[in-house]
Amino acid sequence: LQDLIDLQQLHQTEMSPIHVCSCWTKAASLIRNKVERDDLNEIPSALLPLMTNTRSSKQLEKFNGRDLATVTSNLTKLSTQTQMTVDPKLWKALEERAIQQA
Numbered sequence: 001l002q003d004l005i006d007l008q009q010l011h012q013t014e015m016s017p018i019h020v021c022s023c024w025t026k027a028a029s030l031i032r033n034k035v036e037r038d039d040l041n042e043i044p045s046a047l048l049p050l051m052t053n054t055r056s057s058k059q060l061e062k063f064n065g066r067d068l069a070t071v072t073s074n075l076t077k078l079s080t081q082t083q084m085t086v087d088p089k090l091w092k093a094l095e096e097r098a099i100q101q102a
Contacts, residue, residue, distance in 0.1 A: 001027065001036045005046055012053045017067040020054050024074035031081055044084045055090045060097050068098050 008015070008023050015023075027047060030036040040046055053059060054071060063071075072094055079086045 001030050001039050008050050017062045021067050021070040024071050028074040028077040041083045051087050051090050055093045065101050
C-alpha cells in the first residue's frame with residue numbers, strides 16, 4: 001500500500017483518469033491481504049492524497065462513465081471493508097460528474 005501511495009504522490013500531476021482508476025483498483029485489491037488492510041486501518045487517511053487528486057476538477061473533467069464507475073466501486077469497497085472514510089466532497093464531485101455524463 002505504501003508503494004502505491006508513494007507512486008501516486010510522485011506522479012500525481014501527470015496522472016490520467018486511467019492511472020487514477022488503476023490506483024483505486026489496486027488499493028481495493030490490496031486490502032484482500034490482511035497486512036495491507038491492517039495498514040490502512042492504522043492510518044485511514046493514507047489515501048487522502050489520492051482522494052484529493054481524484055476530486056480535482058482538472059482530473060474529474062476527463063472522467064467518462066466507466067472511470068466514474070470504477071472509482072466509485074473501489075471507494076465503496078475500501079470504505080466498507082476498512083476504517084477509511086471517503087471525503088464527502090469526493091462523493092459529491094463524483095455524483096456531479098455522473099450527472100454531467102448522463
